Amino acid sequence: MGGPRSRILDHPDREIIDAELASSRSVAAVARKWGFPRKTLDDYKRRHLPPERIAVLRGLAPSELDADIERLVATGGERAVIGMARVAxxxxxMAERCEKLGDFRNGATYRNLQIKAQIEQAKWANLYPKGARTVNNNVVLSNGEALFRIFDKILDTAQTLPDARRMFAAELRQLSAPIDGEATHA
Structure with a gap:
């Protein structure tokens, strides 16, 4: 039967525990939260969390960024748009840092938070479609309705980043294809 350290190493939420250990000022508080002895977590942190890993985790824990997004959503308006851009x-x-260290799971968590922040930013910036507008000289400007449909479709179906890139490129090619009977300029 494994000891307390092996319970931490095999814990399904080990990455969350690591992030909390790296960002918390009190190992005792983390130990109480997770039900481990403080000395065990001190030893675990010293042996299994190298300084470069702690540096990545201290950048901002995903839970802190998620809380920032929720706070900005509640704030709304221009402040939310600017704040969401900074969070994104x-x-x-943080995703790039994690990926450089080979921590792809946390990298994916940060990428998902980045997408969440960008979606919320778009909502508050009122970029969701309201139809095309016509301006002088018969030039039609769109507010991005077609692009948002593409984004929604890709976010719902793409499994990996390369898949999303391929789908986006294909959708843009289809979007830019001339409409039957439309004059093309050579």
């Missing part, structure tokens, strides 16, 4: 950039930076 921070998520992208």
């Amino acid at each position: 950039v921070k998520c992208e930076e």
Whole structure:
């Protein structure tokens, strides 16, 4: 039967425990939360969380970024749009750090938070479609209705980033194809 350290190593939420250990000022508080002895978590942190891993985890824990997104959603308006842009950039930076260290699972978590922040930013920026607008000289400007349909479709079906890129490229090619009877300029 394994000891307390092996219970931490085999714990299904080990990555969350690692993130909390890296970002918390109190190992005792983390130990109480997860039901481990403080000394066991101290030893585990010293032996299994190298400084470079702690640096990545301290950047901002996913739960902190998720809380920032929720706080900004509640705030709304221009402040939410600006804040979401900052959160999205921070998520992208953290994802890249995780990926450089080979921590792809946390990288994916940050990428998902980045997408969530971008979607919320788009909602607050009022970028969701309201139809095309015509301006002078018969030039039609669109507010992105077709692009948002594409984004929704890709987010619902793509399993990997390369799949999403291929789907997006195919959709853009289809979107840019001339309509039957439409004059093309050579």
